[in-house]
Amino acid sequence: MDDWQWRAWVGHPAGGKLGAAFLVTATRLLTCAHTVHERDEAHVGFPGLREGLPARVVWRGGWRREGDTGDVAVLELDEPVPYAPARLAAPDDLHERTAAGRTFGVCGFPRRHDQNERHAAVTTSPYRGMRQEWWELKTGAGEWLEEGFSGSAVYDTSTGEVIGMVTNAELRHGDRAELGWMLPVTSLRAHWEELDDLLPLRWTTPGARRELRELLDGVRFTEPLGADLERAVGRPPLGEFRSAWASVRHVAEGFAEDRLARYVAALGRHLPEARRQRLSGWSARHLPGAAAGAGAPPRPEPASVIVRLERVTFDNAFDVTVHTWIDGAEGPSSPTVRVPERRVRAAVEAGVSALAPALFGHAWMIEFAVPESWLGKPFEQWYVDPRNKIPMRRYPVVVRDVERLRPDSIRRDQAHHRWKLLNARGRSDPHPIPCDEPRKGSDFQDWLEAHVDFCVLVYGSRPVKSRLTAALNNGIPVMLWTRTPCDAPSHGDCRGHRVLDELTAAVGDKHPGDLPQVALALRKEALVAPKDKPHCGRDLTLLWDDPSRLPDPPLAMEV
Template identity: 85%
Template sequence: MDDWQWRAWVGPPSGGKLGAAFLVTGTRLLTCAHTVRGLEEARVGFPGLREDLPARVVRCGDWCREGDPGDVAVLELREPVPYAPVRLAAPDGLHERTSGARTFDVCGFPRRPDRNERHASVTTSPHRGMRREWWELKTGPGDWLEEGYSGSAVYDPATGEVIGMVTNAELRHGDRADLGWMLPLSHIRAYWEELDDLLPLRWLTPDARRELRELLDGVRFTDPLAADLERITGRRALDGFRSAWGSVRYVAEGWAQERLVRYVAALGPHLPEAARHRLAGWSARHLPGAAPASPRPGPASVIVRLERVTFGNAFDVTVHTWIDGAEGPGRPTERVPERRVRTVVEAGVAAQAPALFGRDWMIEFAVPESWLGKPFEQWYIDPRQKIPMRRYPVVVRDVERLRPDSIRRDQTHHRWRLLNERGRSDPRPIACDTPRKGSDFQDWLEAHVDFCVLVYGSRPTKSWLTAALNNGIPVMLWTRTPCDASSHQDCRGHQVLDELTSAVGDRHPGDLPQVALALRRAALIAPKDKPHCGRDLTLLWDDPSRLPDPPLAMEV
């Protein structure tokens, strides 16, 4: 395979060539912002391979006019091309790589009658820096830079590794120049941070770095962060940073990992609550020596506990409250026949709810396994005014796990702790046409102790539900509407499963009751003839730390 297939030209949709670009992923190319000035769409060509491919222009830096820094743009192809992306050099090795007057190559597309590319050899070095942004390029004997070289990769012809991108040339000899400017990779990545996902960096793993960068996306580098950085490293950074990610990268690449652990911990208080807990979970998984993620306090609750009595078709109904991590006011246990359970529960919740007014609160139903699929969110929180409980987050729990001697409870503790340390849900989708018997499902869950959140495309079978409860799965979501499609290629269950899995995604487990509330609200205004993942939605959310004292009437 030709090692130079990543070299490309870029031009306007109307035709012609404006400059160069180079392929960094199957669908993305780097070029200069000034090359695609004023364009939302461009055309890209790989000489001798494919020509005139449409591409979307994404500007990354601050460039507005000649001489501005941040002359970086990304071109996004509509479809991937079958060519190997360029090899990128490690940023921390650029000084050594450019020593000894090593020669590099560039490839441009000047305006010539033959419309062919042209090549030139150049030398550069960090000591030829300009305004802490560019490195000066000097062409070799008989070579020139011209208009059409902007966006060209500066690469080592011996290894193919790219060290930077041509941005400017000093046209002093007619239309030719023997001096130009290069933006090194170490500066390009300051404007397009996703480039760090592609560079051969020497700290952590690529997946860990990508996850952290995405977690910090949009977080600014502020004065309080600068103070934390100086405190942890012992010196003030010479330059500011465009983002919090830039400062993390600075610590990771210039200091021992112990400083990175401390700086990442210092980032937490500057983040929103959800991101803060995700960061703590990330640290626990990827930074040895980091403090484990602390469980976050859950919302206040009315906890409804239903225990089936041994004889007669009756239940012991207890309504507790849970406030600031401890049991609050409650009602005495009342034994009622099954037909009166709803009436007694609605009255009990309505009586206890005022103790929680003004707080963020939810309603938890700890019920027998056979009752987990009941539509509790449709019961009334105000029976007189017919106001349904779905105005608040409603979840179900396995009442068996509330018993002090329950093995299910112990199993749930282990998975819930892992889930909180991870800081995100990582749901496991279970399609409606999954060919798994109850015993196979049981074995699958037992073998994967890291599975903590299950999402079903349809109401789970009894054997699946029992297996999940016995294995301590703390969170499950499903719609109570069964999928009865004859073909499951594009069935209702698959649509709902995709929507529900996407909605849960990387959300913190503590956010899931609110996620379910939002989905139920969205379903209210969705077309009734189309499936929606929030319609008839059940969320089993079983935090074993929310454990009110068992009622005196409970039969063991």
């Protein structure tokens, strides 16, 4: 907690307040571009501390008139002030911070005779966004926004952490407003990239990030660079990037470090020789293993048929789409078909059979991205060749949570963090969940949330719904279980414990990328094992959810 000394006003050099600002370094403040429009100089005051300090406008965004994006400006003081700058919230924490109607504070400087600041409580949410730029603000009962709040930080009143900046309000009721808009830190950083030097990001060190950002300053994001990004991460970007730095940040914050190393190496080919050498030196110092792996081919990525099933909200029907994933990018896919539940299997088998030839010659697998309630279906028993009744178990078969394929899914974001950790670790290190697991309901949820390093769970019996939901909500990317329940009256030496021990040992030191093949081998062993004895490969389900293998959603599923 701080003393809120970073809150400031912005005014004319000749006197009078125009709006608000907040301190982000000892000499720099953020405010709105419209507050200092057509001005190169301003005065800044810290209420009750120092007033009327001269400041220069050293950077402004693309805002020129009402409705424009980029309503951001940076002011620089002539001398540093002895106040702690505002602490900024991590961009990937915003969804969680704004959940459940949590309130935030804002502080403005309206034109009043007393010249004092005014405060208001507001709520906001990423789901109240507009044009991928602003989030809507709603004031509390009996509170309002008015002229003079532009440039105010939107901050957590319990921690002081800033999540955004007020830009404008819908003035009614005598120049007062109950509705306004802010730029979240995700938009602020998109416009003023130097803000990334100050954000609490989770990749590399602040000094290393700043060095890389400065090295890439002024480098545009081009179509050839977009093609390199797609090859590095396995899918095309969802939108355009404002700069090369923005694209690097996207890879660093959403994919494993080896993808970042691959992309940075490709980016170097687009730079002049001097910058290319500096970038190579940066990679050698800050991306462990990048230099050693530069000459070696990257770990091969398996090709796939990816079956996507989305439940329709009426008629007990499903939208079925079959994609292919080849050489780290989306290949041919089938049109989406809507079928009743009883015809899902036939539609899937027909779609897989039609697209399978595109993968011949590759090492390939079959991925089922399905609703949570379908994760335990025996998909390996379905047919890859219905005419000749050849089962899919001839190939590795895995399941995925279809919700994680949606770009706006919190589950997907959670899975990204754990998958990145799992790949960096390079081995599965599973955590066994026995069939008599004592934790129930919310206790299991809390246990997973507290252990962010848990990435692979192995169950001794089919997980009950509450445990499966808790694991998916916490982003667990890999889970294994046999679908046969353990119904032993005593669990000292039950079937579930024996299967759990075998399955844990089978995957313990394996690289996560090898687990589909491990599951394939276990299923084959189970085919010739005595039927009257349990085997960990019999009725085996493997949830293997690499978030980077993300084919574009069909148009029918985007809404």
